[in-house]
Amino acid sequence: MTTHTVARPASGSQINWGRIGIIAVLIVLILITLFPIYWVLRTALSDPRLIFTNTTSLLPVGFTFNNFLRVMGLMSTEEAIAAGGTGQSINFLLFLRNSFIVTTLLVVGQVFFSAMAAYAFARLKFPFREQIFFIYVAALMVPGIVLFIPNFVLIRNLGWLDTFQGIVAPKFLMTPFAVFFMRQFFLTINREVEEAARIDGAGYFRVFWSLILPVSMAPLTTLGILTFIGEWNEYFWPFIVGRDESVRVLTVALGIFRSQTPQGAPDWGGLMAGTLVAMVPILILFAITARKAIDSIGFSGYK
Amino acid sequence: MATSADVVQTESQATWLKPWLTRETGMAWLFILPSLIGFIVFYAVPAVRGLFISFTDWDLLTESQFVGLDNYARLVSDTAFWQSLGVTLGYVVINIAIQTVLAILIAVLMDRLAKSIVVRGVLILPYLLSNVVVGLLWLWMLDPTLGIINAFLTYIGIGRQPFLGSPDQAIASIAWINIWRHMGYTALLVFAGLQTIPKDVYEAASIDGASEWRTFWGITLPLLRPVLVFVLVITVIGSFQVFDTIAVTTQGGPANATRVIVWYIAEFAFDRFDMGYATTISVALFLILAVVTFIQMRVMRAGESDL
Numbered sequence: 001m002t003t004h005t006v007a008r009p010a011s012g013s014q015i016n017w018g019r020i021g022i023i024a025v026l027i028v029l030i031l032i033t034l035f036p037i038y039w040v041l042r043t044a045l046s047d048p049r050l051i052f053t054n055t056t057s058l059l060p061v062g063f064t065f066n067n068f069l070r071v072m073g074l075m076s077t078e079e080a081i082a083a084g085g086t087g088q089s090i091n092f093l094l095f096l097r098n099s100f101i102v103t104t105l106l107v108v109g110q111v112f113f114s115a116m117a118a119y120a121f122a123r124l125k126f127p128f129r130e131q132i133f134f135i136y137v138a139a140l141m142v143p144g145i146v147l148f149i150p151n152f153v154l155i156r157n158l159g160w161l162d163t164f165q166g167i168v169a170p171k172f173l174m175t176p177f178a179v180f181f182m183r184q185f186f187l188t189i190n191r192e193v194e195e196a197a198r199i200d201g202a203g204y205f206r207v208f209w210s211l212i213l214p215v216s217m218a219p220l221t222t223l224g225i226l227t228f229i230g231e232w233n234e235y236f237w238p239f240i241v242g243r244d245e246s247v248r249v250l251t252v253a254l255g256i257f258r259s260q261t262p263q264g265a266p267d268w269g270g271l272m273a274g275t276l277v278a279m280v281p282i283l284i285l286f287a288i289t290a291r292k293a294i295d296s297i298g299f300s301g302y303k
Numbered sequence: 304m305a306t307s308a309d310v311v312q313t314e315s316q317a318t319w320l321k322p323w324l325t326r327e328t329g330m331a332w333l334f335i336l337p338s339l340i341g342f343i344v345f346y347a348v349p350a351v352r353g354l355f356i357s358f359t360d361w362d363l364l365t366e367s368q369f370v371g372l373d374n375y376a377r378l379v380s381d382t383a384f385w386q387s388l389g390v391t392l393g394y395v396v397i398n399i400a401i402q403t404v405l406a407i408l409i410a411v412l413m414d415r416l417a418k419s420i421v422v423r424g425v426l427i428l429p430y431l432l433s434n435v436v437v438g439l440l441w442l443w444m445l446d447p448t449l450g451i452i453n454a455f456l457t458y459i460g461i462g463r464q465p466f467l468g469s470p471d472q473a474i475a476s477i478a479w480i481n482i483w484r485h486m487g488y489t490a491l492l493v494f495a496g497l498q499t500i501p502k503d504v505y506e507a508a509s510i511d512g513a514s515e516w517r518t519f520w521g522i523t524l525p526l527l528r529p530v531l532v533f534v535l536v537i538t539v540i541g542s543f544q545v546f547d548t549i550a551v552t553t554q555g556g557p558a559n560a561t562r563v564i565v566w567y568i569a570e571f572a573f574d575r576f577d578m579g580y581a582t583t584i585s586v587a588l589f590l591i592l593a594v595v596t597f598i599q600m601r602v603m604r605a606g607e608s609d610l
Binding site: 018023026030032034036037040051055056113117120121125126127129132135139141146149150151152154156169170171174176179203204205229234236258259268271278279282283286291293294 | 325326327328330331332334335337338339340341342344345346347348349350352353356363408409412413415416420422423424425426427428429431432433434435436439440441442443444446449450451454483487491515540543544546547550551554565568569572573578581582585586588589592593596
């Protein structure tokens with residue numbers, strides 16, 4: 001007992017040094033995380049003609065909003081060239097709209113239809129229920145590229161290349177993860193309330209719509225946030241089936257913008273402004289739902 | 304008359320049919336119908352069709368020709384495929400090793416000191432950005448002449464590095480870009496795992512006078528094993544399929560130094576329209592992932608806990 005009390009202060013002062021070390025490491029990690037994001041903002045707000053002369057200034061060089069106006073297509077070609085752009089037509093306002101259309105359709109469709117299926121898997125009895133669910137879950141193991149090629153052929157044969165339906169079709173009705181996620185939640189809901197409602201004569205769909213969905217708002221929101229982030233950031237599939245400007249989403253637009261910039265001197269100001277446009281909606285969503293989003297992402301590991 | 308036999312017949316048929324005919328069953332099929340359509344059309348059929356296409360020679364325009372195992376024979380003798388697989392493995396090793404160590408470090412630091420939601424929020428931020436955004440951001444930071452990283456390296460006396468522009472450094476640079484995007488996310492998963500370790504285990508260790516270092520190796524890491532297996536399985540599977548970052552930065556170059564397997568498949572499928580060979584490589588990728596996952600589970604005894 002005595003030895004313990006004697007030993008305490010010594011180890012106590014050690015822990016303090018340890019703490020300072022831990023804080024220092026955490027601060028470095030936070031800087032490594034935040035600085036690149038700040039650097040996008042700094043470059044986007046800099047005059048492209050001055051980026052080359054001053055590469056180290058921590059503040060924007062020749063502060064301007066021209067890069068945003070330029071990539072949003074709010075400047076004429078001559079003005080854009082005068083502001084340091086390449087003069088190629090870029091319309092991030094349109095691509096922003098396209099990203100919203102694609103992502104919204106996918107969030108609504110995927111969450112709703114997957115929840116319906118998940119309810120049946122969790123609650124209703126039907127032949128082959130376990131087997132079908134097992135096959136759904138097994139599909140989580142298949143790498144994206146394996147399905148992309150045949151799906152590309154299918155969308156092409158349907159004449160859906162460069163259409164919104166072509167971009168959203170494969171994940172509109174379900175993803176194995178969404179069904180799995182909602183089923184796990186529905187299994188935890190107390191059966192008695194449902195049974196009481198059924199005895200009162202409510203149909204299966206009534207129960208699902210006005211009883212199950214309202215009490216499931218938390219997991220539905222979680223799934224919605226995860227789906228939104230995932231689909232907003234999706235690149236490969238829309239790149240294959242939706243390169244046309246009318247349906248081009250932000251990620252694809254950024255890739256094309258980058259590959260079209262001249263080899264010698266990429267339009268960094270414009271590129272970073274476009275990058276920021278693609279970041280902002282996610283950052284806003286994150287700011288609004290911070291705590292929920294962090295917990296959701298922690299859970300998404302089970303994807 | 305054979306009435307009694309008939310009755311038995313219909314009765315047994317009825318019990319067999321019964322689960323198919325109830326109102327509940329009908330409703331259940333209606334509930335899963337949309338998802339079933341989506342699954343069959345965009346998952347099940349394509350998976351089978353992909354396998355079928357790999358036995359053919361097909362350029363999308365002319366009739367496909369059945370060629371048996373020709374594509375698989377071609378794969379085995381395709382040196383570019385093996386080079387590409389080597390590049391991918393190099394990427395996976397660098398990416399997973401550094402990312403996992405950093406993630407464990409961050410998770411332990413958060414657990415010891417900062418359970419604050421703000422710190423977690425900041426560290427998860429890069430994961431919310433798309434691969435494309437993160438790729439472009441680092442392309443700019445790592446630019447050989449104008450990038451801020453090179454300005455910094457010059458300042459501290461290390462000197463300029465070509466990074467993505469050099470065959471020697473390109474794949475490591477790609478790995479770093481994805482480490483930056485994923486370390487906070489992976490840390491969050493490990494952090495969740497740390498919360499499941501009972502506190503009294505630590506108390507016992509500290510009463511026995513174990514040092515922090517010994518506690519970490521002797522208690523934290525072994526008890527974290529099930530979570531680490533899970534984290535490794537999902538990050539390795541994701542890592543093998545790296546594509547977006549390369550598509551917006553190096554496009555497989557310089558000198559094929561970043562031509563990873565999915566990039567190689569995409570070249571055949573969407574540039575040369577050699578659908579048969581492209582699907583063959585993707586089937587091979589699927590098998591490789593299945594084997595890698597199986598080995599990981601085996602080696603790390605995924606199902607058991609040391610608790």
